[in-house]
Amino acid sequence: MTMQPNFPGQDASESIVFDAPQNAEPASAATLGSPSFGALLCEAREARGLEIEACAHALRLPVRMLRRLERDDYQDIDSKVYLAGYIGKYGHYLGMDPALIQTELDRIKQTEPTLVATGGISHSRFLLDRYATAATYVVLTAVIVVPMVWMGVRGTLNRDLSHLAPLDATPVAQVDAPESAVNDAARLPSHVALPPPVQEQPLLASMAAFPNLDSSAASKKPSVLAPPAAVETGVGGHNLELSLTSASWVEVTDAAGVRLEYGLLPAGSHKIYQSDKPLDVRIGNVSGASATIDGQPVGLDDFRHANVAHFSVEIRDGKATPTAL
Numbered sequence: 001m002t003m004q005p006n007f008p009g010q011d012a013s014e015s016i017v018f019d020a021p022q023n024a025e026p027a028s029a030a031t032l033g034s035p036s037f038g039a040l041l042c043e044a045r046e047a048r049g050l051e052i053e054a055c056a057h058a059l060r061l062p063v064r065m066l067r068r069l070e071r072d073d074y075q076d077i078d079s080k081v082y083l084a085g086y087i088g089k090y091g092h093y094l095g096m097d098p099a100l101i102q103t104e105l106d107r108i109k110q111t112e113p114t115l116v117a118t119g120g121i122s123h124s125r126f127l128l129d130r131y132a133t134a135a136t137y138v139v140l141t142a143v144i145v146v147p148m149v150w151m152g153v154r155g156t157l158n159r160d161l162s163h164l165a166p167l168d169a170t171p172v173a174q175v176d177a178p179e180s181a182v183n184d185a186a187r188l189p190s191h192v193a194l195p196p197p198v199q200e201q202p203l204l205a206s207m208a209a210f211p212n213l214d215s216s217a218a219s220k221k222p223s224v225l226a227p228p229a230a231v232e233t234g235v236g237g238h239n240l241e242l243s244l245t246s247a248s249w250v251e252v253t254d255a256a257g258v259r260l261e262y263g264l265l266p267a268g269s270h271k272i273y274q275s276d277k278p279l280d281v282r283i284g285n286v287s288g289a290s291a292t293i294d295g296q297p298v299g300l301d302d303f304r305h306a307n308v309a310h311f312s313v314e315i316r317d318g319k320a321t322p323t324a325l
Contacts, residue, residue: 036072037072037087037100037104038069038070038071038072038073039070039072040096040100041069041070041090041091041094041096042070044094044095044096045070045094048094048095050094052066052067052070055090055093055094058093059089059090059093061086061089061090065086066090069086069087069090074108080108080109083108084105084108084109087101087104087105087108088101088105091104229270230270230271230272231269231270231271231272232271232272232273232274233252233260233261233271233272233273233274234254234260234273234274234275235274235275235276236274236275236276236277237274237276238274238275238276238293238294238313238315238320239272239273239274239292239293239294239295240252240272240273240274240275240279240281240291240292240293240313240320241270241271241272241273241291241292241293241295242269242270242271242272242273242283242289242290242291243269243270243289243290243291244265244266244267244268244269244270244288244289245267245268245288245289245290246267246285246287246288246289247264247265247266247267247285247288248264248265248283248284248285248286248288248289249263249264249265249282249283249284249285250262250263250264250265250271250282250283250284251280251281251282252273252279252280252281252282253279253280254275254277254278254279254280255277255278255279256277260273260275260279261273267288275313276315277315278312278313278314278315279312279313280312280325281309281310281311281312281313282308282309282310283300283308283309283310284307284308285307286300286301286304286307286308286309287307289309293313293320293321293322294319294320298311298322302322302324303322303324303325310325311323311324311325312325
């Protein structure tokens with residue numbers, strides 16, 4: 001124990017006596033109060049023998065975040081939801097008392113910042129910004145499409161309808177003489193005769209056939225065309241005669257596989273196929289064809305499938321007959 005010296009004006013009885021050890025240390029934070037939650041996190045981690053990097057890897061959190069939690073550094077974490085999640089996850093991982101964790105969460109609870117409008121916009125400006133693009137497209141469409149439609153309609157209406165006539169209109173057999181010809185006829189003497197005016201035959205546009213307007217042609221009788229001569233093919237004592245009124249596809253094959261006919265025959269064809277062996281016959285467009293075997297007609301409808309007739313000419317006991325295949 002030491003005695004303090006007396007200062008001038010101070011009574012000796014007022015001197016203070018106290019111990020002052022030379023190696024005295026300042027009081028620790030633990031003596032001043034309870035340790036912080038971050039210090040408790042650090043003590044719990046060290047008590048378990050864990051490195052902070054291993055804890056970050058297990059919790060999938062950054063190492064810097066765990067260091068800030070152990071230092072009670074919450075300044076840059078604005079959202080209380082994120083901060084509460086970090087503290088709760090780290091505390092439960094280290095096995096701390098849930099009541100202690102909840103106490104820390106209640107202490108750091110902070111109110112979310114309130115959204116404050118920094119500017120305003122009028123209702124008319126809002127509607128303008130919202131519908132300006134749509135209105136622009138509508139105006140551009142009207143500017144482009146409306147003139148095109150108007151020009152198309154105007155071009156159709158301006159046609160000279162006097163030159164249009166229905167297809168079934170009665171043809172005009174005579175046209176009026178020009179005015180100059182009438183004046184010339186008036187100046188000629190009465191005993192001079194003018195040739196009759198030339199009658200122009202109008203052109204008719206029609207998809208249907210129409211008779212010739214020439215009266216001389218109408219008096220003529222149509223000439224009857226003689227049937228074409230039959231064309232014979234093959235050699236043999238039996239005949240297959242084929243006549244076509246319409247174009248048809250015909251195939252005739254003998255027993256040896258030789259084709260006597262293979263192709264499209266035009267309308268009016270008349271052919272005779274001669275053979276002593278069986279024939280294989282196919283006739284397309286059978287409605288416009290007729291056939292006979294040795295002068296006997298063949299009912300093609302009996303061998304018809306759709307519009308194709310298929311049959312064979314069989315020779316039995318010296319007689320040729322059609323047979324279905």
